[in-house]
Amino acid sequence: MNTSEHTTHLTDEQRIDWLRLIRSDNVGPRTFRSLVNHFGSARAALARLPDLARRGGAARSMRICSEDEARAEIDAGRAIGVRLVAPGEQGYPPRLALIDDAPPLLGVRGATEALMRPMIAIVGSRNASGAGLKFTERLSRDLADAGFVIASGLARGIDQAAHRAALDSGTVAVLAGGHDRVYPPEHEDLLQAMLQSGAAISEMPPGHLPRARDFPRRNRLISGVAVGVVVVEAAHRSGSLITARIAAEQGREVFAVPGSPLDPRAMGTNDLLKQGATLVTEAADVIHAVAPIMERPLEIPGREPEHAPPDREPDAGERARIINLLGPSPVGLDDLIRMAGTSPAVVRTVLLELELAGKLERHGGGLVSLL
Template sequence: MDNNQPTTIHLTDAQRIDWLRLIRSDHVGPRTFRSLINRCGSARAALEQLPELARRGGAAGPGRICSEQDAQREFAASRKIGVRLVAPGEAGYPPRLAGIDDAPPLLGMRGNTTALMQPMIAIVGSRNASGAGLRFAEKLAYDLGDAGFVVASGLARGIDQAAHRASIHSGTLAVLAGGHDRIYPPEHEDLLYALLEHGGAISEMPLGHVPRARDFPRRNRLISGVSLGVVVIEAAHRSGSLITARIAAEQGREVFAVPGSPLDPRAAGTNDLIKQGAALVTEAADVINAVTPIMERPIELPSREPDEITTFDDPDHGDRARIIALLGPSPVGIDDLIRLSATSAAIVRTVLLELELAGRLERHGGGLVSMI
């Protein structure tokens, strides 16, 4: 199966500490991390430039930069509980996740590394699932596992836990919203430990991080990101599973939905997905037949420590003012900013990076940005 699984880098321990310091510093998310690496050439050089870039973006004061001591402590505590901090392109980092534009620069992972490199299908759905929904999730997960796929899900109540339990022996991946030592819900801690022998668990959050409501949509992009496709089983309107389906479509993943009774509100979201073009699923073969051609394509991973530094020109006062004037609370495309500001892409990239490090800019999917 999925034989095209490249590795592109191997970090030294010193580089890993630098990467950990950078991603744990204020206002540095995955996209900002990559911009900084592209601008500065390395995480260590980026750490040195953070204060000046944030000042130019209008920061009220110096943002917190993760200290080397804090990074060393997290690194040691992670290793103590069997968690490895792995970069995109290193062995064990799920190869399809490494290809998304906001892949975690360091992914905390534990369990069976071999399983995490296998082709994955995500199964998500209602926490308040029906008996029929739970039974179908179990059968689908079991059959996909029997066919050689690892089943990915979010360790939540309902459909998630049913899919995990049915695929424990073939391999299943739990994608966590909190730190590895803050399992949610707490009653699934036994399930987590049971699945580690043949599968694994991943999180981008630091140890000790208790998941909050806003962490779950962020977690959902990892569920879809590791996978060839996402199967939604029972999702009401405004369900978090529909967020996962939307993100999956944005990432170019296959979206599948299991039909349900029009009288059951738990099926309203999945039925709508089918109306919108999601592939209808009644058995594992529907999923396998759709993703088999995708598995034959090579996976190409971007480099995170570039040989050549991307151009980021320093803007003057007029450039910065024009670009900021075009920004507001409504998301706007970066290509539109370049065109409307009549400045170069390098200038726009620099201004956006400065604003983000100052805590004034939010990045959205699809190359959209807005002011906070």
């Protein structure tokens, strides 16, 4: 993560500050990064949150995670073997650290050395066909034999088959809820078996029950940890296609397994092939496609120069001008600065005010829009 506080090891105090910030209202991964870059540290950002939200027009005072709440979460995680790690620390998947909405802190447990190895994600239909399950098992086993860790979402169907076939060599479950809220519940035993040579990750706190909106958010982590994503079976408008779309946005290789035009479970994968996904009929198709990527050095962004806190607050005219330039259509930060005719620090401050008031959304590629 590109923050001025990025290190290869956080102190205990920094970890608590980071956790407090990411667990506070209206602070997601992109907002977290903007705040820390803007104010120089998570602690400095925490001190400014109430004032920023008020000036952004928040209808009520925002909830800020307390130090006691942060310590309680760390203790609850530790009780079930979960560690919170930051980008660059041991156990944080190196490729995940490169996406622009990487979790500032990731809950990891199990054989975390598996998280540092190259991964291939395999996803697909929960209501999988027998042929799809059989192919998934063979593909997962062959990729594991070739040295890859298999990542998936612990769901029924294709996910489960991919995990089971790679149990001995290492497989990673990406969870939508807290580590103690496994979904579906009947896969708790599978997860426990995975933790012997593989691992589980989640950005959610212990006790968090996964909701429908948590699964698309989780999908960006499935693709984010991996060199490439293989979709085995997927109907139209399925979660697996969301994962494939996010994978393409993240610059990951997207693979699809062809299927019968008469099987609804193959409609999504066949469409992916039409859109340019790499066709897969055996593990060698994946291995050859990712070989050039594997040869390139992987560099996690290092420390950025510290940003001094802004030397003045935006005046009423600047704030009104910037807000007037915003709308429901995303606009780039550089364009916003140019059109506003003011300093980058002033524009960033106004955006943070709006965001913490729950009125702004950040998109990939540095784009922002009003909610």
